[in-house]
Amino acid sequence: MLTIDKYLRPATLEEAYEAAQKKNSVILGGMLWLRLGNRRIGTAIDLTGLVPDGIEDTGDTYRIGAYATLRTLETHEGLNILTDHAVRDSLCSIVGVQFRNLATAGGSIFGRFGFSDVVTTFLALGASVELYKTGTVTLEEFCTMGRVNDILTHIVLPKSPVTASYLAHRNAATDFPVLNTCAALCDGILTVTVGSRPLRAVPYRFPTDSGISAENIAETVAGQTVFASNTRASEDYRRHLCRVLVRRAVTDVLEKSAAKAAREVK
Ligand SMILES: Cc1cc2nc3c(=O)[nH]c(=O)nc-3n(C[C@H](O)[C@H](O)[C@H](O)COP(=O)(O)OP(=O)(O)OC[C@H]3O[C@@H](n4cnc5c(N)ncnc54)[C@H](O)[C@@H]3O)c2cc1C
Structure with missing residues (x-):
């Protein structure tokens, strides 16, 4: 209790x-x-009244208040158009709507939970966090920091055009993910994150002009990532899932990116 x-x-x-x-x-x-x-x-x-519960469009970023709920993120039109609905896709399986109406973005990111769908997605999308005393740090850096005794006030997402895809595997709907991944292509760099390993999410970057295929990226990521076993799945099964989910997410991103480019030519 x-x-x-x-x-x-x-x-x-x-x-x-x-x-x-x-x-x-x-x-x-x-x-x-x-x-x-x-x-x-x-x-x-x-922190009611001290940290926002909404999402501010600053022009070149979405500045998400720490008390914005996961449901606010999931249903935010601008955020979802920007991310090809990767934000919605990563949040919609977390327990239920009532739950997501209460869980905050700040608590979800600050917790840096190994099983997090939120961290996996925002890490791939290049987010930063604003901490009251420490200042602004990238989410990638925040994820490698030890214990932090500070207040998270905002999560900042750059509005640079991105093509993204989020995938996860759950043993049962609404359970914690067994493995999750997000692929995000921005400015010629493809970022792939793997989370729920069940350890904290890790990012990998690939320049798209290297011509590396989705299969090779999936092999590289699955080969380099450290996985572990727990009650949900074994280390080996997670590595297998990683190979499959990363290949699918990267393929999806490359196809969507090609389709966007074709639309621009017309
Ligand atoms: C049953 C259950 C199932 C879940 N399933 C999933 C899932 O499938 N996928 C997923 O991604 N997540 C899942 N979660 C996590 C959930 O989505 C939230 O991330 C989690 O509840 C934390 O959010 P909260 O707002 O409730 O934070 P709290 O529980 O209130 O706080 C969490 C931690 O963050 C600290 N904290 C909160 N806000 C701040 C701040 N602004 N600054 C500094 N520190 C702060 C608190 O002190 C605490 O240590 C699950 C949680 C539960 C309870």
Whole structure:
């Protein structure tokens, strides 16, 4: 059971940050993951009013507030047109609509969960995170950092034209993914991420002018990625899935990219 001694709704981010430095303090997101814990929280810090729950179009980025829900991301037209609906595709199997109406983008990214569909997708799309004290860091860098005692205020997605595809395998609908991948082609670089290995997602990059095929990319990624076994699947099965899903996602991206180029010529 989760026990909270003190609930705090700070007036400023500075006050929230200072409170978060104390032992046993916790920043609240949608509390869907936190509530499953069996622990005693000293101070639970609610960021309502301090971090946005919407998505701002700044012209060259989408700046997503930490308290934007997964459902807000999933149904955001601009975000989905930009990403060929990869954002929607990666979120729509997470538990259910009611759940996604509560789970926050900030909590999902800050948790850096190994099973995350959200991290796998935003990593491939070249997102950055804004941390109150640390400043802006790429999501790739954030994923390699140790324990971070900061407040995530925004997730920033560049609006550079991208062709993307998201795929995952689940043993049962709405369960955690057994493996997930996102391929995103932007400015001649194809980024492929592999997550739910069940370790944290990792990115790979391939210049498209190298002429490397989807099959070769899938072989390379499956060969270089470290997988592990857990109750959902074995290491070997994950490697097999990786080969199949990466090949399909990359093929999809290359086909969509060729179709876009053909439309532009007309
Ligand atoms: C049953 C279940 C099934 C799930 N299945 C999937 C799945 O299939 N795929 C998937 O991708 N995800 C899945 N998730 C994860 C889920 O989508 C959310 O990512 C998760 O619940 C965290 O979001 P939250 O808003 O509830 O954060 P919380 O649970 O409130 O917080 C999570 C962590 O982030 C910290 N935190 C929250 N917000 C901030 C902030 N702004 N700054 C700093 N720290 C912060 C909290 O202190 C806590 O440590 C699942 C979760 C559950 C409970």
